[in-house]
Amino acid sequence: MAKVLMIHPDKCTGCRNCELACSFEHESRFRPGASRVQAYTWEREGMSVPMMCQQCDDAACVKVCPTGAMHRSTTLANLVDWDERVCIRCKMCTVACPFGNARYDAASSSIFKCDTCQGAPECVTFCPNGALEFVDDEQQVRSRKKAYAAKFKEAFQEVS
Template sequence: MNNVLLLQPEYCVDCHACQLACSLKHEGTYRPSKSRIEVLTSPLKFSVPLTCLQCEDPACAAVCVVNALSKNQETGLVDYNKDKCIGCRMCVSACPFGNISYDREAKAVIKCDVCEGSPECATFCPTDAIQWVRADLETLARKKMMSDKFEQVFSKKEA
């Protein structure tokens, strides 16, 4: 059974430890703009950690004409192959949650890879707002519920 990142915004305290851990792991320095996770804070003073949701049917992979992004059926993750990427940024436009970006300096997509099975964001989150947990039925139901909440929030923004 695979693991999944479970995001629980109700526990987020806006400390940005997840961004620090992520950018240190991937970039060797604290550069929030190059973190694979972002913490959004609303005017109502609640924070939401956001990262690639490893969608079941990923829009980013569907629009990638060179298959640099693909759904790994074994792990359930959306894998990124930098060597195939042509830098068209269609994936960035396609992600309905805005959880993928493009680094012009590195000429590469910035997307969560769950740190190859040991996500730093979950390891360093002091409140368990981000957890790396087994993908059992209960966890998947909680993840689906949170995903539905994200969808409701984002669809209200567009209205």
């Protein structure tokens, strides 16, 4: 069973608890710069969007990695994992990712990309608004689809 991280920008309030939880899980301290997820806020519009690695099947970061450090996990389904022992820090992955979801951190000499906390993402635990969801692939759009279905239901109830 493969789980996927889903983002729901419509529910995000911009509180950045996801960033705090992520950096705390990885470093036992609070450094949003070390977070693998970022919630960006457009202040004028009051709109926020969380961004993180989508664990692409056909992942550009894996393709360009010359050492195999960036690879599909053999233990966890649907995870692109990073092996720091094999990585030479050439940073090709950070250039290749079209979403900007992998970056190099000089302070820790690491590549920062979402590792789903090895199957139990802390950002999801700490999001107070349900804007992040870690769900089975079969159910990944269920909440969104059902929410829309509920609107149809309301509309049809009124005419029937």
